[in-house]
Amino acid sequence: MTDITVEKSLGKIPGDEKKHEAGHEDNHLRRADLNLLTVFDAVMQLQNITRAAQMLGMSQPAVSNAVSRLKNMFNDELFVRCGRGIEPTARAHQLYGPIRQALQLVTNELPGLGFDPLTSKRQFSITISSPLDLLLTPKVLAMLKRCSEGVTLNIESLIHENIENQLRYHELEFAIDYRSIDRADFYNQRLFEDELVLISSRNHPRLPTQIDYDCFLNEKHAVVRLHGYSSFSFPYYNAPESQARVCYQGASLISVMEIVSRTEMIALVPRWLALHNAERLNLRIDTVPWFDNKLHCYLSWHESASKDKGNLWMKDLLIQSASLA
DNA sequence: AATGTTAGGCGTGTCAACCT
DNA sequence: AGGTTGACACGCCTAACATT
The missing domain is CATH 1.10.10.10 (Winged helix-like DNA-binding domain superfamily/Winged helix DNA-binding domain)
Incomplete structure (x- = not known):
């Protein structure tokens, strides 16, 4: 989980050609x-x-x-x-x-205006989409505690359509999501690679030893609400045939897993989340070779925040925290 | 001349007392 | 109970004057 590459979105900023x-x-x-x-x-x-x-x-x-x-x-x-x-x-x-x-x-x-984590009382605001907040929030906070006493974090788990403006206008410093922000004025840094797996109850009455795509399509599915902004599940259920199998749309993957554990439904979740809850919820975990089952976690920020020394420090802290994931 | 402060005025929201 | 009224607080603006 240490696949780190910085990507600056390509594209022209309107007005660039007037620079001369x-x-x-x-x-x-x-x-x-x-x-x-x-x-x-x-x-x-x-x-x-x-x-x-x-x-x-x-x-x-x-x-x-x-x-x-x-x-x-x-x-x-x-x-x-x-x-x-x-x-x-x-x-x-x-x-x-x-x-x-x-x-x-x-x-x-200007001289003498650096950022010192040992003395700073600055509060940073970041948003981490669900379910990544479950994985990263404890690690980020633990890392912050080790590095600074005064700096505080305001972490929100909601990703919504206004996120770009919030980053642009510095209401937020960073966003962490499975999607990058593909705009000319944003930077995206890939934090780590995740893997998608299929979960079901170990008591499921029908599932064969080897689950294939036909079997996948024949079962009823639990997903994260498909019409919510940046829905975790939507990319895997944007086709009519898979969407037709959706039986439950939950607010988060946590509720999806709970429902799967107590019904005959199946669901797609990140491997770490499945492993983390497998024993507690008596879950069976299967690979999904018919999918491109790799998904990447991105740290995104607006270019206007990229020179701020405090932001550079926080960016490093977030990257380090994610590398421990 | 530009930009600051102080003083005073105006518009709006809040809340309690009063009226219907 | 719900609507109206008036005092008060808050926040912004302008005018007059001071400072640089």
């Missing part, structure tokens, strides 16, 4: 107050002028003024009043990633 158009645009940049970008970044992070001001060590009206100058700078409202607070416009969301990235690049070049 300098000239008068340099003057344009000279007229812009780049300090305002730190205000923008703080306001986007906190979505609150007062708290952004506290974070920046400025007064609230000063930040409010800076925001109005930003509005002129970008020729957009950027933030609109929403009840008691403010809400970023679509343009503000669009600007956030590139501006964050630019600020990060500059910050990383």
Whole structure:
């Protein structure tokens, strides 16, 4: 389980071809107050002028003024009043990633601003899809405990359609899933290779010694909800003939295994998960040679986070944790 | 001139008291 | 019980002035 390769998604970032158009645009940049970008970044992070001001060590009206100058700078409202607070416009969301990235690049070049895990109190947010959270969360937390006292982790097990934006806007630093994020502005690192196996109850009345594809198709199946985002089971049940055999769609592989252990249904799960629960649930484990039964676990992050020294440290910690898997 | 702070005003949400 | 009202708190904005 130590198959580690970094993959940068291929593809052009819109606007790349304009990089060489300098000239008068340099003057344009000279007229812009780049300090305002730190205000923008703080306001986007906190979505609150007062708290952004506290974070920046400025007064609230000063930040409010800076925001109005930003509005002129970008020729957009950027933030609109929403009840008691403010809400970023679509343009503000669009600007956030590139501006964050630019600020990060500059910050990383300033002296004395490294990341020290021994003194840092930083909290990292990561998401690990089910069932990988069961495998990796204890290892990651154990590794973190060994490496730092102050750094904390906020781990979420949910992968949803907004994950790319959450990574882009730094609401999350990393995502771990069986799927990579194949976009030009994301990095994916393969953490390890997993193997798919078939589980059934050892008391199953019909299964032969050697299970083949016909037998597989003849049985009723338990799966993880197929229409959920990034469903673990969907890739193996996207054909009508296999989907027709689905009898139970559970919220997670844990409930799927529990159901399989007490019924005549069968299910596809990662080998480590099957082994981990085989005795407790009296499960039989079979290989599935008719499938491409290899699946890879990926660590993904947005390119704007790739220069942050803290993120680099956390990335190494996650890779090391996964290598113990 | 640009950008900061202070003071004061306005809009909105919350909550308790009151009314129907 | 459910709706209305008013006091209050919160958060943002503008104007006036100070500082660099």
